[in-house]
Amino acid sequence: MFAAKPRGDMAEIVTLGCRLNLSESETIRAMVRDRRVAVVNSCAVTGEAVRQSRRAVRRLARAHPDAELVVTGCAATIDPAGFAALPGVARVVANPLKLSPEAWGAPAPAEPAPSPHARALVEVQNGCDHACTFCIIPAGRGASRSLPAGGVVDRIRALVDAGHREVVLTGVDLTSYGGDLPGIPTLGRLVERILRLVPDLPRIRLSSIDPAEVDDRLFALFAHEPRVMPHLHLSMQAGDDLILKRMKRRHSRAQAVELVARLHALRPDIAVGADLIAGFPTEDDAAFANSASLIETCRIVHPHIFPYSPREGTPAARMPQVDPAIVRDRAAQLRAIAARVRDDWQAGLVGSIQSVLVERPGDRGHAENFAEVRLTRPAVPGTLIRARITAAHDHLIGEPE
Structure with a gap:
């Protein structure tokens, strides 16, 4: 959870969840900067994220009783009536309207304020066309859609002119970028264009990407381009092929392992992050062991490990569930393995x-x-x-x- 309380009379903006939400909160901040508005930008990726979103709403209602309390984001979009009924909530703004000036009473199309962070988040894609069985996010974000490259370049050029030395490209399904645009440009082509047209940008980083969609052009950028940071975060989710099929993921364990091995061979300093779900429905000891071994096989040093929690409305919620105590224990085991791998990696950086x-x-x-x-x-x-x-x-x- 991220909370920001700017100067002046404006109340807090609380952001939960992904980097895309963080980027969108900066745009919202630009639209409400002169008003006393408290905003919760909610998340629905897990049941716990929804509970945290509700707790954030209740906390802001107590902390800022005189502010207009607005809830937006995925959790509020999926359950608008539930969030609107929380004490103190003035209104709910659904994701499709979240960046609309009219939704916030702003007089003109919003230009995000210069990011207060050293690392600037830049949204290039939103929504998702896939149907992973554990995921409710497409219901909150809608179909995949991409921002035209020209606008992305202009935004990044403005950030660099304002002093930012690094940008992070964000999206719900980042590697699907361009599929809805004329000419069907790819994420790799977008990065190439940014690097060519914004030569003063020293560092560009990508948020979570799908192992199934890393094509040759994007691979070459990670392997050989020094301005593309040696850090990729993969949406792996599991290391067992049967579990991956039941998740409706589009990659196999072998494909993920091969991708990481090829990158390590060409750029040994690359650091790998990954999303991993512990205790997905039907996961037995052997399937869990496959996920656990993936951490060491791929040298995952920046893990995001989630204990599975069923999301109402998803196919996985109807599958045979793993006992919650076992889920928690498996998540703890994955974190312990990842901590050892990270510690070994960090020890190897001493002296560099x-x-x-x-x-x-x-x-x-x-x-x-x-x-x-x-x-x-x-x-x-x-x-x-x-x-x-x-x-x-x-x-x-x-x-x-």
Whole structure:
């Protein structure tokens, strides 16, 4: 959960869930900056995310009783009546209207304010055309749709002119970018265009991508382009082929392993992140072991591990469920394995020189491989510095050069 309370009389914007929500919250902030409005940008990816969204609404209602309390995002779009009935809620804004000026009483099309973060999130795609059996998000986001490349380039150029040194391209199903646009451009072509037309952008990073949609052009950018960060986050979800089929994923375990192995061979410094679900319906011990071994096989150092929770309205909710206690235990086991893999990786970075994007308050940042670096002395937020890694704990310790 991310909460931002800007200066002045405006109340908080609380953002739950994905980087796309974070990007959209920046646009909302630009539209409500002069009004006393409290906003919850909700998430529905899991049952726990919905519960957290409801708790955030109740907290804002208590904290800002005089503000207009508005709920938007996926959870509110899927269950508008339920969120509208919560005490203090003035109205619900569904996802299709979430970036509309009219929904927020703004006088003109909204231009996102300069991001307060060193790393700027840029939405390039929204919605999803797939039907993973565990996922409710298409019901909240709708069909896949892409932003034209020209507008994306203009936005990134403005961010670079405002001082940003890194942008992260975000979307619900990022690698489906371009399928609805004339000429059917790909995500790889979009990244190539950004790099060509915004030569002063030092670093570009991609949010979660689908292993089934990494084509040769996108692969080449990850493998060989120094301005594309050596960090990819894969929507793997599981490491067992039968579970992947029951999830209606479009890749196999072997395809995911091969993709990572090819990238490691060409760019040894690349760091891999992945989404993994523990305790998906019908998962037995052997299937779980396959998911657990995937962490070490692919050297997953930036894991997002979720205990499965059934989402009403999805096919997986009707499948035979794993006992919740076993689900929690398996999630804990995956996190423990991932922590060991991460610790070994971080230990191997000690003594190296890393390029670090400094973040507020100036004593920390992230390296190109997305390792968190705590600096031994502060630097200017938003700048890129070189730091020698002197130690590794839960994070890296870096001595600025």
